[in-house]
Amino acid sequence: MTEETQSETVLEILSRFQKAGVLQRLILIGSWCLHFYRYGVRGLDGLRMSRTTDIDFLVPRPFHPGRKVDIPAILQELGFAPTFHGQSGLAVYDHPELRLEFLIPELGKGSSGPVTIRDFHIKAQEIRYLNFLAAHPVKVEYQGLTVTVPEPAVFALHKLIVYSKRKKPEKREKDLAAAVGILEFLFKDPKEQERIKSVLKKLPPKWRKIILSVSAKHFPALNKYYEAHK
Amino acid sequence: MKVLKGILKEEEQRLKEAQGSYEREIGKLPKGSVQIKKIKERDYAYRAYRKGERVVYEYVGDLKPEELKDLGKKIELRQRYEEKLREVKANLKEVKRMIRD
Numbered sequence: 001m002t003e004e005t006q007s008e009t010v011l012e013i014l015s016r017f018q019k020a021g022v023l024q025r026l027i028l029i030g031s032w033c034l035h036f037y038r039y040g041v042r043g044l045d046g047l048r049m050s051r052t053t054d055i056d057f058l059v060p061r062p063f064h065p066g067r068k069v070d071i072p073a074i075l076q077e078l079g080f081a082p083t084f085h086g087q088s089g090l091a092v093y094d095h096p097e098l099r100l101e102f103l104i105p106e107l108g109k110g111s112s113g114p115v116t117i118r119d120f121h122i123k124a125q126e127i128r129y130l131n132f133l134a135a136h137p138v139k140v141e142y143q144g145l146t147v148t149v150p151e152p153a154v155f156a157l158h159k160l161i162v163y164s165k166r167k168k169p170e171k172r173e174k175d176l177a178a179a180v181g182i183l184e185f186l187f188k189d190p191k192e193q194e195r196i197k198s199v200l201k202k203l204p205p206k207w208r209k210i211i212l213s214v215s216a217k218h219f220p221a222l223n224k225y226y227e228a229h230k
Numbered sequence: 231m232k233v234l235k236g237i238l239k240e241e242e243q244r245l246k247e248a249q250g251s252y253e254r255e256i257g258k259l260p261k262g263s264v265q266i267k268k269i270k271e272r273d274y275a276y277r278a279y280r281k282g283e284r285v286v287y288e289y290v291g292d293l294k295p296e297e298l299k300d301l302g303k304k305i306e307l308r309q310r311y312e313e314k315l316r317e318v319k320a321n322l323k324e325v326k327r328m329i330r331d
Contacts, residue, residue, distance in 0.1 A: 079313075081251040083250070097317075097321070168236065
């Protein structure tokens with residue numbers, strides 16, 4: 001299991017998804033975004049990426065599939081096997097080096113089980129706060145691929161929210177490292193500082209409070225800038 | 231160190247689940263390979279697979295070309311999954327070793 005073969009597998013997935021017209025409809029989230037920020041976003045080329053076996057795709061809401069595509073069949077051809085969780089039919093897709101999941105923003109009180117995306121033959125797991133990521137997509141060009149990822153500033157702020165909600169220490173550490181890593185780079189650019197402030201300002205007060213309480217301890221420059229410019 | 235161990239434990243769990251998934255899927259798929267034998271100018275399809283020491287040739291019946299293609303695809307998928315299962319087992323062994331050390 002090497003980083004190189006893992007990257008090759010990820011690129012193969014993205015390439016197959018792009019050919020099938022699926023990649024254009026989904027947003028890549030999670031740690032693999034850092035890879036694309038490094039290569040596709042100016043100023044983030046020095047970003048450090050910690051190793052991860054998770055590759056997550058966000059299904060935006062409302063969702064417009066555009067066409068019918070059998071995603072599990074594509075993943076099967078790439079050697080992925082479905083791993084079912086519980087009786088709900090929710091599947092993640094496993095590979096020796098990766099686990100691929102489909103996630104969807106949880107809105108309101110949420111539904112009782114996974115959300116079926118009929119045209120793509122998949123079920124997506126509902127998770128809170130993902131609409132924040134879905135609302136700020138950017139496109140990154142990389143080796144002939146056009147990958148939609150959340151705007152880096154939003155990715156970092158979202159990680160700070162998630163950090164405060166996580167129970168597992170290893171996940172918390174990873175979230176915090178990713179958030180602080182990006183913020184450190186973004187804060188070198190006054191335009192990005194201003195952008196972060198404006199995103200933060202538009203957030204629901206509860207969310208903003210969560211972010212600022214985490215950053216006060218782990219990235220106080222954010223609180224300082226926000227207080228001075230709000 | 232505690233965090234690293236936590237990450238490894240999580241990966242161990244994932245690999246165990248992946249192993250179960252590959253084994254389940256492999257169990258659903260036919261093993262062996264499709265072989266065509268020409269007998270008196272006619273093609274007959276057999277599924278060849280190993281059973282202990284010997285190789286069994288099982289006549290697959292009078293399949294239409296698309297059914298034969300489908301059988302070939304299933305066998306190919308089984309082989310792909312068997313290869314991935316070997317990789318999963320090797321990765322699991324490595325992760326277990328790292329947890330132990």
